[in-house]
Amino acid sequence: MRAVQDCMDVLNGKWKIAIISSICYYSKRRFSDILNDVDGISNKMLSKELKELEINQLVKRTVLDTQPVTVQYELTDHGWSLRTIIENLTNWGIEHRKKIFES
């Protein structure tokens, strides 16, 4: 019971799951790419959420020495371990949509 909350504390906020999904799908992803992937998110929110994910060691941030600057985000091993959950959530979402559609 407590453990579920520990998990949700890390995945709190409106966008965390979607952000992780995006990075997870593409392995490596840039700031502006994620901004496009996640529908409706603002740069401010993305910045904030990514920072939190980094603190919780789910995401690794890498600055590439290009002009202009490129920043890569990728999942850490720990973040990567959420893959199963993401998949389950996705599958459930699909099933749920069917369910609601039928009724």
Add this chain to the structure above:
Amino acid sequence: MRAVQDCMDVLNGKWKIAIISSICYYSKRRFSDILNDVDGISNKMLSKELKELEINQLVKRTVLDTQPVTVQYELTDHGWSLRTIIENLTNWGIEHRKKIFES
């Protein structure tokens, strides 16, 4: 990607997962019991979240003809199908706690 959001739309709010976990664990659970299970939730929020879960057909509400009234909450088959996800989240939460503790 969209599907993950469909799922999270249903599980939104601060308390949904915890509430489902509570009911899931006990199979049937009363309002005041859930109120105790979920640490920090207010009756207003519990009431509201349960209503939403009912609308999304994850939870079934049954009023028992006692004095005073007893209300049972249980998961529908659809709600029950979240069991795997709950378990995954729980396990991940435990692992995460270890991880953070080490660092």
Add this chain to the structure above:
DNA sequence: CGGGATCCCCATTGATACTG
């Protein structure tokens, strides 16, 4: 017991503009 109604606040989010 299981909520509903009210009041109220502040944290989260949005929109926009700006910068290295």
Add this chain to the structure above:
DNA sequence: CAGTATCAATGGGGATCCCG
């Protein structure tokens, strides 16, 4: 490009009281 800064608004959520 990858953010930061600032201002403003909304609604999530707490506290309390009430009711059948």
